[in-house]
Amino acid sequence: MTLADVAAHAGVDRSVISRVMNDDPGLNIRPETRERVLASVKTLGYRPNAAARTLRTRLSRTFGLFIPDYANPVYAEIIKGAEAAAADRECVLVTGSGRVAGSAKPYLDLLADGRVDGLLLAGGVRASATLDALRASRMPWLLLNWSMTDATRHIILDDEGAATMAVEHLVSLGHTRIAHLAGPDGSDTASRRAGGYRAAMRLHGRAPDPALEVRADYTAEGGFQAMTELLGRTPRPTAVFVANVASAIGALRAAYRAGVRVPDELSIVAVHDLPLAEYLVPALTTVRMPLEELGRRGVERLASTDPDDAVAETVDGPMELVLRESTAPPGVL
Amino acid sequence: MTLADVAAHAGVDRSVISRVMNDDPGLNIRPETRERVLASVKTLGYRPNAAARTLRTRLSRTFGLFIPDYANPVYAEIIKGAEAAAADRECVLVTGSGRVAGSAKPYLDLLADGRVDGLLLAGGVRASATLDALRASRMPWLLLNWSMTDATRHIILDDEGAATMAVEHLVSLGHTRIAHLAGPDGSDTASRRAGGYRAAMRLHGRAPDPALEVRADYTAEGGFQAMTELLGRTPRPTAVFVANVASAIGALRAAYRAGVRVPDELSIVAVHDLPLAEYLVPALTTVRMPLEELGRRGVERLASTDPDDAVAETVDGPMELVLRESTAPPGVL
DNA sequence: TTGTATGCGTTATCAG
DNA sequence: CTGATAACGCATACAA
Numbered sequence: 001m002t003l004a005d006v007a008a009h010a011g012v013d014r015s016v017i018s019r020v021m022n023d024d025p026g027l028n029i030r031p032e033t034r035e036r037v038l039a040s041v042k043t044l045g046y047r048p049n050a051a052a053r054t055l056r057t058r059l060s061r062t063f064g065l066f067i068p069d070y071a072n073p074v075y076a077e078i079i080k081g082a083e084a085a086a087a088d089r090e091c092v093l094v095t096g097s098g099r100v101a102g103s104a105k106p107y108l109d110l111l112a113d114g115r116v117d118g119l120l121l122a123g124g125v126r127a128s129a130t131l132d133a134l135r136a137s138r139m140p141w142l143l144l145n146w147s148m149t150d151a152t153r154h155i156i157l158d159d160e161g162a163a164t165m166a167v168e169h170l171v172s173l174g175h176t177r178i179a180h181l182a183g184p185d186g187s188d189t190a191s192r193r194a195g196g197y198r199a200a201m202r203l204h205g206r207a208p209d210p211a212l213e214v215r216a217d218y219t220a221e222g223g224f225q226a227m228t229e230l231l232g233r234t235p236r237p238t239a240v241f242v243a244n245v246a247s248a249i250g251a252l253r254a255a256y257r258a259g260v261r262v263p264d265e266l267s268i269v270a271v272h273d274l275p276l277a278e279y280l281v282p283a284l285t286t287v288r289m290p291l292e293e294l295g296r297r298g299v300e301r302l303a304s305t306d307p308d309d310a311v312a313e314t315v316d317g318p319m320e321l322v323l324r325e326s327t328a329p330p331g332v333l
Numbered sequence: 334m335t336l337a338d339v340a341a342h343a344g345v346d347r348s349v350i351s352r353v354m355n356d357d358p359g360l361n362i363r364p365e366t367r368e369r370v371l372a373s374v375k376t377l378g379y380r381p382n383a384a385a386r387t388l389r390t391r392l393s394r395t396f397g398l399f400i401p402d403y404a405n406p407v408y409a410e411i412i413k414g415a416e417a418a419a420a421d422r423e424c425v426l427v428t429g430s431g432r433v434a435g436s437a438k439p440y441l442d443l444l445a446d447g448r449v450d451g452l453l454l455a456g457g458v459r460a461s462a463t464l465d466a467l468r469a470s471r472m473p474w475l476l477l478n479w480s481m482t483d484a485t486r487h488i489i490l491d492d493e494g495a496a497t498m499a500v501e502h503l504v505s506l507g508h509t510r511i512a513h514l515a516g517p518d519g520s521d522t523a524s525r526r527a528g529g530y531r532a533a534m535r536l537h538g539r540a541p542d543p544a545l546e547v548r549a550d551y552t553a554e555g556g557f558q559a560m561t562e563l564l565g566r567t568p569r570p571t572a573v574f575v576a577n578v579a580s581a582i583g584a585l586r587a588a589y590r591a592g593v594r595v596p597d598e599l600s601i602v603a604v605h606d607l608p609l610a611e612y613l614v615p616a617l618t619t620v621r622m623p624l625e626e627l628g629r630r631g632v633e634r635l636a637s638t639d640p641d642d643a644v645a646e647t648v649d650g651p652m653e654l655v656l657r658e659s660t661a662p663p664g665v666l
Numbered sequence: 667t668t669g670t671a672t673g674c675g676t677t678a679t680c681a682g
Numbered sequence: 683c684t685g686a687t688a689a690c691g692c693a694t695a696c697a698a
Contacts, residue, residue: 002675013685018677028683045469050446051387052675055690060384062448064427070412071608076403079430087433092443094397094427097412100420110425113383114691115395136378220612246609253612275404276579279553279586281614335691346669351693361667385691388674447675 001046010040017041021048054114063299064116065095065144066108068124072218072246073274074291078122078144081295089303091117097124105130112137118302120144120295123188140307144298146188152310155297158319159189159271162287163196163241165321166269169285170239171204174329175267177212179237181226181251183244184217193243193271212237216247223247227254236260238330239267245274248284252326263328273322282325290317334379343373350374354381387447396632397449398428398477399441401457405551405579406607407624411455411477414628422636424450430457438463445470451635453477453628456521473640477631479521485643488630491652492522492604495620496529496574498654499602502618503572504537507662508600510545512570514559514584516577517550526576526604545570549580556580560587564599571663572600578607581617585659596661606655615658623650 003014010017012033019027020037040046054060063086067075079095086093094116098107104125111119112133118140125131131148134141143154170178180197183190198208214230216222223242230237231254242248248270252262260266262282270277273288294315301311336347343350345366352360353370373379387393396419400408412428419426427449431440437458444452445466451473458464464481467474476487503511513530516523531541547563549555556575563570564587575581581603585595593599595615603610606621627648634644 003677004675014675015677015679015686016684022677024678030683033683047442047446047470049388049675050443050448051384051393052447052690053677054384055382055388055674055692056676056678058690060448061443070403070409071406073404073406079403083429083431087431087440092429092431092440092448094429096416096425096427098416098420098425107420107425109380110383110394113380114385115383115393115425137380220609224612249609250612253614253616256614276553276582279557279583281586281589283586336693337691347691348670348693349668355693357694363667366667382691385674386693388676388690389692389694391674 001044002049003046006037006040006044006046009044010037012037058114060115060117061091062116063091063093063118063120063302064111065093065120065122065295065298066104066111066124067095067097067122070097073276074245074272075122077291078295078298081292082120082299083295084292085296085299089299091299091303093299099124103127103130105133108134112139118142118299120298120302122146138307140302140305142298142302142311145294147312152312154311155294155301155313155315156188156192157289157291157294158314158316159192160196160199162271162289162319163193164200165287165319166241166271167197167200169269169321169327170241170267171200173239173267173327175239176206177235177237177239178206179212179214179230179240181223181230181240181242181247182213182215183247184222185215187218190215190243197241216250218244218246220246220250220253223250224254225250227251228258231255231258231260237266239269239327242268242270245270245272245277245284245286249280252280252282252284263326264331267327267330269327273320277322278324285324285327286322288320288322290315290319293317334377335382336379339370339373339377339379342377343370345370391447393448393450394424395449396424396426396451396453396635397444398426398453398455398628398631399437399444399457400428400430400455403430406609407578407605408455410624411628411631414625415453415632416628417625418629418632422632424632424636426632432457436460436463438466441467445472451475451632453631453635455479471640473635473638475631475635475644478627480645485645487644488627488634488646488648489521489525490622490624490627491647491649492525493529493532495604495622495652496526497533498620498652499574499604500530500533502602502654502660503574503600504533506572506600506660508572509539510568510570510572511539512545512547512563512573514556514563514573514575514580515546515548516580517555518548520551523548523576530574549583551577551579553579553583553586556583557587558583560584561591564588564591564593570599572602572660575601575603578603578605578610578617578619582613585613585615585617596659597664600660600663602660610655611657618657618660619655621653621655623648623652626650
């Protein structure tokens, strides 16, 4: 089913069909002819071929989103926003976490060959060579929720602000020994949250204390191990700011295993709110960040910004402290 | 950067470049020429244009996977397997949950226009008209983890077997009042799991009892409400087989809220194992299903089966009861 | 051993 | 108002 078939059926030239379908403004067509064309398109069930169209227009009406790991529920929200923004522009958003032989490069190369009009990278790219290759291709790209020193195109969230909110909350409850269960080494969000934590602590007269910081990757298991370690230190912190909600689940478990009651003996507040947080025992106090908005801004920027221009934006969507059961004033130890 | 540029640089014809790059077996080329070609390709950083290649070969080396919701962690595992299988065939797997104006059809139409070589549908398609449109296009497709009465191309898991394992476990612990927190009405997996539950109960001399069954959608909130209702019934069940791990999180919370101790007063076993399950309090006993294998088989079938042939397969990967803390013999009430 | 010619399905620029 | 025609970049049968 091609243009030629429809043209034959309607008794006009292929170009007429094309222009009718694309609402060519410079087309002066008799209403009856237009009707005939539209009818033929409908009865034959014609749909333009995407490859041919892309070849001709150099536009695929498709955006790509690369994420490191589908298991991290944080990405679900980002994808949601990105898909919505793509739909608004009548485009498709496709996402992938493809990784061949441990590297994301082959996968990204495949996408870069004109398959998508732009690529959002939400982490997971380790080698800077991968980014170089991307730069070499003429495809627009954007880093989502992280940045690289030499990459000047990224959109991030206000991670420092989130950390501040969390610490302020704990301070206002009366906590002084506030620990930080940070994200993994090398993670951009992790270091911004850690920075925010330290700044907020300093503001309250607390010098950074290595004994109050542990690192973990953004998984339940990582959180479990890090929290177990933290609980072994003396004196034990009375509150913990956890950099990620997945780690927080593991942290909650670690407290339970150590016989430390939350929030009576230990307060926990985590970054990122998720539907799940409300149903944990105890329900988790979190800082809600505008993840969906991040995804949305991502494709908007991708679609509207000159690929050569720098983009360094912090999404200013609303952040909110979601008070639940995992935080309380420090108990008498 | 096109074939023509590379040809000019290497001093040969475009067709030579093309055949060298595609390892044309019927090509007899002087080693030095081949070297020259390869060198040019490399120095110019040439990458074949995907659209042109797709147009010419009618093959995009891309598969699509449609899922209803990224927030359901079950899909993360399916995607993982599907991406791996795609990578094995040097293809890209792209996934989407796109939904415009409440319908998946526009999104699927967009994909169907030659953008992908085949489409995996992991639920989320409500209208059968959508499926009709898919059938009309000449694109291979496959239902993953569900089936429609008039669709004869699907791969599913052994949901009845999983239900049997769960119920047998509870029976072996000594439970008799075993309830089922089922999945939503209209869900294919839900009805198979419910069927397996009833069959297993019958096998142990228990007639199906509506008072022991509740429905919930596959979310923590649904599980919370359904479990709350179940706990209000008298006599209260001593064990519950929950159809989904997300619901189980809500169910756990509901028991906590009702002051019912798990597993002392109530045993809970859920379908689908996830990394998270181990870190809940109490850690959740689950039936692990071969989700990753399901995704893998999906693209394998898609790539290797004639699109006109029927496919009705049940993945026979290993299922396993993962014993944790949420099940125990019934306590003395 | 390498080059030529043609077509994949569109869109856009012309004529008519 | 509509039709012819030329690309877009690639792959392949065939000619040389």
